[in-house]
Amino acid sequence: MRPDTVLDQIFEKVDRIPNFPETAQRALRLLQDEEVDFRELEKVVRHDAAITANFLKLVNSAAFGLPRKVNTLLQAFSLLGINQIKFVLIASCLGQYLKEPIKGYNLSPQDIWMHSMACGLMAETLAHRAGLHRPENLYTAALLHDIGKIVLGLYVEGELEKLEETLEKNPELTFMQAEWLVLGADHAIVGAELLRRWEFPREVYFAVRAHHDESLMLQTHLAALTALANALVNLMGIGAGVDTFAYHLPEGLLEAAKVTEKDLYPAIVETFEKAEALKATLFA
Numbered sequence: 001m002r003p004d005t006v007l008d009q010i011f012e013k014v015d016r017i018p019n020f021p022e023t024a025q026r027a028l029r030l031l032q033d034e035e036v037d038f039r040e041l042e043k044v045v046r047h048d049a050a051i052t053a054n055f056l057k058l059v060n061s062a063a064f065g066l067p068r069k070v071n072t073l074l075q076a077f078s079l080l081g082i083n084q085i086k087f088v089l090i091a092s093c094l095g096q097y098l099k100e101p102i103k104g105y106n107l108s109p110q111d112i113w114m115h116s117m118a119c120g121l122m123a124e125t126l127a128h129r130a131g132l133h134r135p136e137n138l139y140t141a142a143l144l145h146d147i148g149k150i151v152l153g154l155y156v157e158g159e160l161e162k163l164e165e166t167l168e169k170n171p172e173l174t175f176m177q178a179e180w181l182v183l184g185a186d187h188a189i190v191g192a193e194l195l196r197r198w199e200f201p202r203e204v205y206f207a208v209r210a211h212h213d214e215s216l217m218l219q220t221h222l223a224a225l226t227a228l229a230n231a232l233v234n235l236m237g238i239g240a241g242v243d244t245f246a247y248h249l250p251e252g253l254l255e256a257a258k259v260t261e262k263d264l265y266p267a268i269v270e271t272f273e274k275a276e277a278l279k280a281t282l283f284a
């Protein structure tokens with residue numbers, strides 16, 4: 001039977017994307033309860049050796065500011081807040097999706113990994129600076145916002161080179177418009193569809209869908225904060241690919257993200273320092 005939408009056609013060809021780890025999904029469900037029992041959480045997480053190893057490596061980076069080196073998950077949990085545990089947990093799953101370069105976007109695995117991590121750090125820093133209650137799925141949305149690029153990278157490979165060409169010849173296009181012209185879909189829609197298939201909550205895939213859409217990004221706090229964090233990280237040039245400056249931002253984004261102008265500069269400085277610390281831990 002012929003698939004009937006562009007998305008179906010794309011996903012029909014993409015069988016190389018591993019599912020989001022069930023271990024992480026279970027741990028995130030436990031973490032919805034602020035009073036989570038760390039022993040129970042540890043039992044769930046240690047089930048996955050790769051996540052556990054990544055978690056311990058990441059958490060010992062100066063970016064997370066722990067007072068001492070930790071060797072076990074339980075030690076780490078007891079020193080981190082719930083929000084930091086969620087962040088590190090999702091970040092620990094990210095690496096498995098970022099092993100190969102994404103050619104058409106001119107991104108190495110390190111670029112996109114740093115971009116995704118920096119977006120997560122920026123979202124957290126903005127929320128902290130502005131004294132915000134963290135939206136439930138902030139780290140999932142911020143860390144996974146560009147995951148659609150990986151799907152498109154696998155789907156089209158050779159075709160993706162045409163993106164650069166199209167943007168060069170038509171500088172008035174946004175990157176999303178160029179993606180539509182060349183691929184028939186864009187990385188935000190594809191990323192949202194992947195997260196939907198992985199059974200993330202609706203507000204997560206909405207935020208990912210919205211992260212370059214000037215009107216959608218204003219519709220929820222999570223979407224606005226994710227889009228703002230992404231835009232700032234792009235401006236900082238972290239993990240910059242061909243699409244870095246090829247987007248527009250709407251008026252009202254700061255208000256929708258509940259962030260003020262005075263929060264921006266300190267958030268940029270802090271995110272830069274943390275991103276450098278992470279880079280030193282992971283890519284030295």
Ligand SMILES: [Fe+2]
Nearest residue numbers: 145146211212
């Ligand atoms: Fe993006």
Ligand SMILES: [Fe+2]
Nearest residue numbers: 115145146230
């Ligand atoms: Fe991005």
